[in-house]
Amino acid sequence: MPACYQGELTIQRGKIVSVAESKGGVTLIIDGKRKEIPDAWVLPGLVDAHAHVVGLGIACREGYLYGANSKQECIERILQANIYRDGWIVARGWNQELWSPALFPTRWDLDEYFPDTPVVLFRVDGHAVWVNTKVLNIASITQSTPDPVGGAILRNSDGEPTGILIDAAADLVTEYIPRLSLTEIEHAIIQALFLCSQAGLTEIHDMDVLPEDLPIFTRLAEEGKLPCRVLSWVRGQHYEWRDHGILPTVGEFHRVVGVKFFADGALGSRGAALLEPYSDEPSNSGLLLLTKEELVERFKCVIEDGFSSIAVHAIGDRAVRVVLDAFESLHTLYPSLDDIRFRIEHSQIVHPDDIRRYASLGAIASVQPIHCISDAQMAEQRLGARVHNSYRWRSFLEHGVLLCAGSDFPVESYNPLLGIEAFCRRVPTARQESWQPQECISIVDAVDAYTINAHRAADMSYRRGRIAPGMDADITILDRNIYACPLEELSQARTLATVVGGKLYEHA
Ligand SMILES: [Zn+2]
Structure with missing residues (x-):
């Protein structure tokens, strides 16, 4: 058929x-x-193999900065939206790469309009926040606060924090943001999944899920309210799943299958860990968030707890290598790991020496083709000649690596057909020509990445991915x-x- x-x-x-x-x-x-x-x-039902369901629901409510063309436009949108979370303004979606000049904004831009209201604005990729002085004060971030491990507090020439916090530094303020209520989260989940369903998705691999959100999914699944199946990879960076005693669960419409970690940050905020420094910032080669040893310790716990999958975010070539090294050590510790699905989420920049290691270690490349066409220009600036090593879809397939695909929504659109087209054409936004066309893949391989391969990456291909x-x-x-x-x-x-x-x- x-x-x-x-x-x-x-x-x-x-x-x-x-x-x-x-x-x-x-x-x-x-x-x-x-x-x-x-x-x-x-x-066969289309699967988004890497997404953030609650994030999409929240983005529907707070994501009014997507596509803003300047910092002034961001501020105007905030003033217009007039949406508060318990007295805080929380919004997301800004991207300084769309502005001219493409520079990070500062807290002083916000202070002018919001001297007393705490304002936290997440960057489009979620890997940086832009906050006002009020928030820095609440979080007691001053000139003398050191950069946390795996994070950066951007500072001006006088050493003063500018209000941009990258990766682990963002955690210093996010813990103070009021949580949405249970009902708001429930609405967010249902709203997000109906959008996914309208776009043709039947299953979502939900990444970095907060332990406290899992019971909401389970209950909605039992009540028959989920229009897409949801498989959860729970947050594990700081052993959150263990603190909450989360173990794998089975269910028809919701399952907890794995744990998710971060090895580095994102390319846009120069947090992706590279083997060589950034081409547009030679003093910086990104941030490694966990060492090989720290990854291995966590992986051992995941296996002990009986999960069937480990997913690690790795964007830069140094992060990818460290994750592969950690998988390799695990193979020596445990003779048979056939039951575990090792997934490297994003797998954006991969050194030629490491592509074949994916196949030999049984690592799965979980990619988001739409990132490639939105980020091509930025990737050229960040990577220089190394762009040849980025978004290497055909190389993965030629080396026998299992390739599954998603959108990383709400970072990108949840429409899987945009991803399928990006896989086949690789034509960046506002360009006419295919970018690095040697890495385009066929429509058959593209659909497989959104169907059967996504099920293989969750060990469900014996039940889903074919019409038979x-x-x-x-x-x-x-x-x-x-x-x-x-x-x-x-x-x-x-x-x-x-x-x-x-x-x-x-x-x-
Ligand atoms: Zn993600």
């Missing part, structure tokens, strides 16, 4: 019972009820055959419906 086809699908009790190909559209027979969808095509009798009825129904349409039309495909565990969601 081709991966995208028209015909009749019989579904019973959440499973596909039979499939028959025919022309014209899609007929679903779900537990005896017939539903005709003309001019439609079916695909006996498989879970997780299906995405589109208005065109994306295997046959021109590549530049891929992202225009519309989702007409999704089916998750045999439950139909109509989106047309």
